[in-house]
Amino acid sequence: MLGSPSPWQTAQTQLADAVAQLGLDDGMHDLLRTPRRSLTVSVPLLRDDGHLTVFTGYRVQHNLARGPAKGGIRYHPSTDLDEVKALAMLMTWKCAVIGIPYGGAKGGIALEPSMLSRHELERVTRRYAAELVPLIGPEKDIPAPDVGTDEQTMAWIMDTYSIHTGHIATGVVTGKPISIGGSAGRAGATSRGVMLSAFAALREHGVDHRGATVAVQGFGKVGALAAQYLHDAGCRVVAVSDVKGGVYNPQGLDPLGLVREVRDGSGTVVGYPGTDIITNPELLELDVDVLVPAALEGVITAENAPRVRARFIVEGANGPVTTEADQILEDRGVVVVPDILANGGGVAVSYFEWVQDMQAYFWTEDEVNERLAALMARAYREVSFLATERKVSLRTAAQMIGVGRVAEAHRTRGLYP
Secondary structure (H helix, E strand, O other): OOOOOOHHHHHHHHHHHHHHHHOOOHHHHHHHHOOOEEEEEEEEEEOOOOOEEEEEEEEEEEEOOOOOEEEEEEEOOOOOHHHHHHHHHHHHHHHHHHOOOOEEEEEEEOOOHHHOOHHHHHHHHHHHHHHHOOOOEOOOEEEEEOOOOOHHHHHHHHHHHHHHHOOOOHHHOOOOOHHHOOOOOOOOHHHHHHHHHHHHHHHHOOOOOOOOEEEEEOOOHHHHHHHHHHHHOOOEEEEEEEOOEEEEOOOOOOHHHHHHHHHHOOOOOOOOOOOEEEOHHHHHOOOOOEEEEOOOOOOEOOOOHHHOOOOEEEOOOOOOEOHHHHHHHHHOOOEEEOHHHHOOHHHHHHHHHHHHHHHOOOOOHHHHHHHHHHHHHHHHHHHHHHHHHHOOOHHHHHHHHHHHHHHHHHHHHOOOO
16 A cells, blocks of 8 residues: 555564663664665576576575574565565564574565466576575575465475585475475464464453454465364354455355365355355455454555454464554554464474474474474463563564564674674
């Protein structure tokens, strides 16, 4: 929307609020808001028809005070340096909030993956990965899938890095296939974390999740599985949407049937039998208990926030609520479980995958899920306790914990030279 703040502006505002709450000085603020490294690369691709197309790729390492950089790689036409910087900053706080020893990074290429053939996607990925070889590595920077990428993308990156370095390095990426060092439970980890966060928020406010109504915007990798997990646990998922629109049935939807419709039918949830067609904006304003925005950033703004009727918003996407909307929702008593807490399940199990790769010893899916549940429960308790103690929102509390832990790491390590 014209006039809405950019993701980078929003991230800076959230950091400034946390800095003020924590009483950090200007020097530490400057250190925390300045990315450690920002790389912009040319990514030329020889298309299947023989002509040359040049894309632009990015990788930003925001902060390395608590460990190697960690963050996804996205393929999307709107990807630019400001977006990648914002998402890298969010990853720094996210890793600190959920208590894993990583710093934040993010990367991507400005392209529409659906417009490329599989062979073209492989070539553009390998060329991009080759440009990243000096920056990434199991003890330096560990990419993962994000919007527009998947486990196959990670396999190509792992193979390219291994060829360039002369040895097999399974730990250079996470979210890769199990056959080459991936982890059981990784594919649905972000969605499972969303479910766990939603249940923690509902439980804290005395709401039984069984029978709670849910709307999910974004029926992709995160949203589809989140809808399925919530449905399987007893929630009533009444609406979902994708880029082409949404469907609504107050009696409840069958997420598995919707997945089959998308996969084997029209490629969209729109038109699913027994449902009413709604728009993405209409879905955000439905009268439901839980709203899960799991698409892209900035979908809930100052313009539509007054019309949001959900009691709980659980951010499956990164930055779906703008700063102005956040204040409006807080004033109205809407509980927002922020992205750096709610969608931390993916990076948590990425950490588990990295640990397994580094020791060449792998856990069962039940073991992974148990560890994830314990980690997410602890993180939510810590954020909720601070929010109550300081009388601030969950977002502010999460930012305070994340920023505070990174600042403490800087103070402990000192400044070189």
